Amino acid sequence: MTHRKKDAKKRFSFTRLVFGTVLLSMLAGVLFVEAYVNAEFHPDHSEGAGRQTRVPQSVIDGGPIIDTRNGAVHSYTLPAKTIALTFDDGPDPQWTPRIIEVLRRHNVNATFFVVGTQVTRHADIVAELARGGDEIGIHSFTHPRLDNLSQWQRELEYSQTQLAVIRATGRKSALLRLPYSSSANAIDDANWPLVQEAGQLGYLSVMTDTDSRDWSRPGVDAIVRGATPEGDKGSIVLMHDAGGDRAQTVEALDRFIPMMQQRGYTFTTVSGGLAKALAGSDIAVDAPATSADKRRALALVTAVSVADWIMELLRVLFLIVGVLTIGRTLALFLLAGRHARKRRSKTWRWGPPVVEPVSVIVPAYNEKEGIEAAVRSLAGGDHPGGIEVVVVDDGSTDGTAELVEAMGLPNVRVVRIPNGGKPNALNVGVALAKHDLIVMVDGDTVFEPDSVRHLVQPFADPTVGAVAGNVKVGNRGSIVARWQHIEYVIGFNLDRRLYDLLQVMPTIPGAIGAFRRQALRDIGGISHDTLAEDTDATMALCRTGWRVVYEERARAWTEAPSTLRQLWLQRYRWSYGTMQAMWKHRRSLVDRGPSGRFGRVGLPFIAFFGIALPLLAPLIDILLVYGLFFSSWKITTFAWLAMFGMQVLTAVVAFRLDKEKLRPLWVLPLQQFVYRQLMYIVLIQSMGTALTGARLRWHKLHRAGSAGSSAPVATMLSAGSPPASAPSGVSVSEPVAAQGGASELGRDDAGAPVGGGRFGADEPVDGWTSVGAGAPADGWPRTRAGTARLGSRPPAGTDAFGAAGAWPPADALRSAGAWPPADVRAAGPGEGAGGTAPADPPRRGVAQVPHASAPEHRVSEHTAVLYAVSRTRLLRSSSAAESEGEGS
Template identity: 85%
Template sequence: MTRGKPRITRIVVGAVLLSMLVGVLLVEAYVNAEFHPDHTGGPGAHASVPREVTEGGAIIDTRGGTVHTYRMPPKTIALTFDDGPDPMWTPRIAAVLRRHGVNATFFVVGTQVTRHTGIVADLAAEGNEIGIHSFTHPRLEELPAWQRDLEYSQTQLAVVRATGKKSALLRLPYSSSANAIDDANWPLINEAGRLGYLSIMTDTDSRDWSRPGVDAIVRGATPEGDAGSIVLLHDAGGDRAQTVAALDRFIPLMRSRGYTFTTVSDALVKVFDGRPVSAETPATPDDQRRALALVTAVSVADWVLDTLGVLFLVVGLLTIARTIALFLLAGRHARRRRARNWAWGPPVHLPVSVVVPAYNEKEGIEAAVRSLAGGDHPGGIEVVVVDDGSTDDTAALVEAMRLPNVRVVRIPNGGKPNALNVGVALAKHDIIVMVDGDTVFEPDSVRHLVQPFADPSVGAVAGNVKVGNRNSIVARWQHIEYVIGFNLDRRLYDILRCMPTIPGAIGAFRREALQDIGGISHDTLAEDTDATMALCRSGWRVVYEERARAWTEAPSTLRQLWLQRYRWSYGTMQAMWKHRRSLVDGGPSGRFGRVGLPFIAFFGIALPLLAPLIDVLLVYGLFFSGWMVTAGLWLAMLAMQFLTAVVAFRLDKEKLRPLWVLPLQQFVYRQLMYLVLIQSLGTALTGARLRWHKLHRAGSAGASANLPPPPPPPPVPRGVAKVGRE
């Protein structure tokens, strides 16, 4: 991992991106605030409302600190539409108005305007009037003054973006006629006047929100006698087909009775005997810039949430696909291998060389070597411990064990691939097992591990890795991951013949297969994955042997886990890039490239990388959307993962008790793996170099394994030198 400025830069960039995502989601939550139709609620007390208001006209002017109300002229109708624009219904209503040569006043919701500026621009261009109806349609009396001001000003900016003008007409959400003004919303009308707005109420309510039928809408909109009227209709908030049909009938009907149609501001011109009414003013350049910023912010927020929704769908489909594949193929693998008549071929009794690369492994090297040397493989086991320049007593501890079938080789520090290649070169036998220095084998592990070599097409075998130290919750999370994410996946890859990784903790190879790929490469930090991919491309079959179990020591702290997985993730990406040409190759290489690499890309990188979106959208949905649906979807995903875990644990013959930490794993462990992948991807894209991290070991790999007690070391005969040092 790089140090200093590049690392700090990545942290800063990550923090900025996270802050931007949070900001975008907050914007989206704000603009997507759900509102109820205007009819909900009822008037309260009128003690503070002047009689001239409750008994006056529907146009209320409280600007300048005085109160004036105005009625529509006789036989004059102003059609007003609330809650739009709507991409479906507003254009249809506009078409009816255009066909009859009528203009109307549209009181718009700012969030809708930011998304459909073109519709509002067309309305204004055709002579219709645009008024303010708040930005998110809240109950304004429940908001502080600064937030109400924001509701008005943001809607103004949205209107400015659409029309280039600012409107002085305001209709409060959930308002109706003047006689319904109560003590709760009268202060709001006064406040609106101080902000320069005319408050527009209604005279007749069509009640089209309830979809009572075309005839009922027409009756509700019709004024009594020859009175003028501001008619309330809606162009959004639901199915407005009845409103469109009623409007097409209402306009000719009222004209036949001698009525004329106008906008609210044109009606005021008549009321004021021809004096101009300032219902709209041109926007300033500063208004235009702010309007552009607002609309852009909402557009970006919409795009991000839509993208997250698509990615959520992708995660869901990948999870379902992986679950189905695991159930079908992993189950098939287990049934086939556990059948009574299953055999790889004749028993393999060839001698085996075990290569153990070791660098500062004094905590666990004795237990590891003892378990290897004491294996029950009938062909015999040679253990070659390659001390890779250790600065502790690793080599001396192994030598002091005086085991006759163990050799110690000391070399200058050159890295794990080099130590493995040295060990292979010095190994006496053609079946070679590679083992990490912190790993403990069960007595029959080597014997089971080499049996697949009875099949001449098998070039390498992956064993079953178990977490030995399960005391901490971090280790338990890894235990679950090993059983589900590694061992269950290996069953699937075995069936598909595209095994991507033989674990460094337990793997066996034919010497011939290793020679075919040129030995263990230094090109990546995941030498095991690199070598396995090379074997698959060379035509060798790589299989999984579940009976060969090795117990490893998992990182016990989040920092150690981070360092390990960072190297694994980065090394896997390096290996995928190195073997990318397999995507276009023919033969075994092409088969691996077109089957194995996509599986790793989708299920090993894309799915873990996108999985936290489930939790992000869970939090977003719980607070800002339908929480029941959101929680139900998340619980369904958790149930699917739990079912997968149960199947995996049953196939691996593990107790189910550790699964109680699975829900918590979704909120902590998965996020950690997500961040590791992000960092690894960033490192890969920037070309930064990542150094090898030596993890701290406590020698607890065999803590959970049922191993026999170690035998006492054999005595050293007089005059005989210790065996094994070279």
């Protein structure tokens, strides 16, 4: 089974690699095609003649039509009073139709030397020219300096333009005008080999007799003078129907044609003038295209069309990115500033000071590097109501639990459970916690002395169900960690303020978050359905009508990944888990009440700014590279610097709001070229994983215990100091053993264990797990606070989370029995084994959404330990197989 899973994983990884490679190759190909077909060119006039030592004198002194086919050299001149109008660089969607209109009005045909890239985009114009009797010639595909290209590139320029013409007209053209050419007497040693080569490929080279110089827009009169031949000579006249504003050309043409007709001139095409010059001899200048030619032409035009379409899409997406970025920035500045001013006002109060005792749950899986600093900072908090710390050792193999026990802190308890994942560990901690105010903390996080006190103050407002704290990066020594420091400051001090004001907070960070027990009960506990259990739970809370707020004063220092690989694994899980949570709560989009409000406000915000914007952000870098090499580098650089400047301004505002020093911002430019690209790939990979339905495991990160390296020095409890809130007669250690292990549920005043026994050591009785050896005869383990039954069904209406009172809480121990049995799903709030227990009455003014029983937020099998701490529930074989090594 293991080998098959590994093989499947390798195949999936390989498939993703291939898919990603193909996608990137396609994008690179599209950009290459787009860059190729949009190559800038200079007007034909920009190149002058060079040396002419190898050009035959007959060509220099000859006519504008040069035939070098079959190895011979012939040149031809149009007869007297014959004009062939020629137009270069088109077709243009604006000016070519206007020129056609003038030609048709005067019943004149002309020859159009077209650029292949333009033909692929405006084939209908070329087709109209051909239908009207006008002639089509080749003017290259991208208008390059042909003498700077290799022979195969020149042939490609001709052949691609030919294919474009075939696609538009169905015929091949034998007329060619080289880019940057003029009259025959201007052919130099650099261009003569090109004329010879064109003849070998079957082309007639067409030069000019008179140049209207309309490209310079000298005025209508000057254009007419430039186009007029001397005396009665025949002439091939050069004009342009593209490459800029051609209004003067259109007006000059409308005057030039009737003026020359009055002088007795005849207007014809190049081939018509050549036939007239040869006195009836026929020289073929076009031919029908074959089926193979038409197929190749279709492929070429399709490739250019697709590249144009994708490039246009990229431009639209770039516009969307710009609008989203600007909109987000303005919203953050306005609302985040308003939030900070309101919360920092001297008159601001959540309500009466909250002095109720607090239970802090620390799920820990192999956290030996930082668990001692984390626990000591939590236990030494200055909250006046007292702090109880419950460390849930989630099957650690590195001695995490032993380290905590050895600290001897009187208000710290340790609970050992088999590895089942972070949600499972959190739910166990909640079930065994003494108090109704619950703080959840990662095992690598260090609190400041006043963090817990500040964190619970929002609970003075009865509508607040949870509080998000302010997470700071403690290990800022590496560049990677500094990048994350910048990201954390911006995210927590701008984004969370915005979400707080809109009352659509998407995530309570796992590093520091506080909950009411009632709020957790309303959502059925922490679900194992997604890899972002914090985001999942926060969304569920918002849907129930509880307010989730941000408390900036409650600061926690966490250890950020210090290597790119560790960062990749963490963000991959975060991104994928967020997508899972959004999909899970998608029904809120059509709900009413608080759930609908979150769905129609919160989810779009997360979708646009948490997924769409980061996914589209790579366009900035892609178009930057494209623009630098293939477009105007000045405009591109200016646009990129404007976007970067907006990011810098956002970062400065966030750092000022959080009272952070600006020195770390020096790494922000580097972040644009490394960190952002990594985040792009992570998000794209997460999206691919989500779309393919693959299962992503929780990746445990390696810790160095450096979370508190930048944190203020916390007040620590000594081993002999009194507990913050511990009832008399209760031990500070509570190992809940795995299969066959001992279980101490408490000690009496004499220090003797109470309720010692083995979970799962005895066989179930009547479908319920028994307490095992060492339990009192009536099945009730006794403590000073009372009794709690472990082996029988609890009374109707008992909740799974326990109630406030002496530890261990009676309700929690009832829930820790085998209720419900193994064949019954985990009960929701107010449900018994058969779902018949009465539900808790709704709180006034707060809408209720029964997430615990709703399909989109059911309590997973991993979290059933809330209701049954038994062999059946804790030691599920599938759990061991699926969650082995899951980090808490």
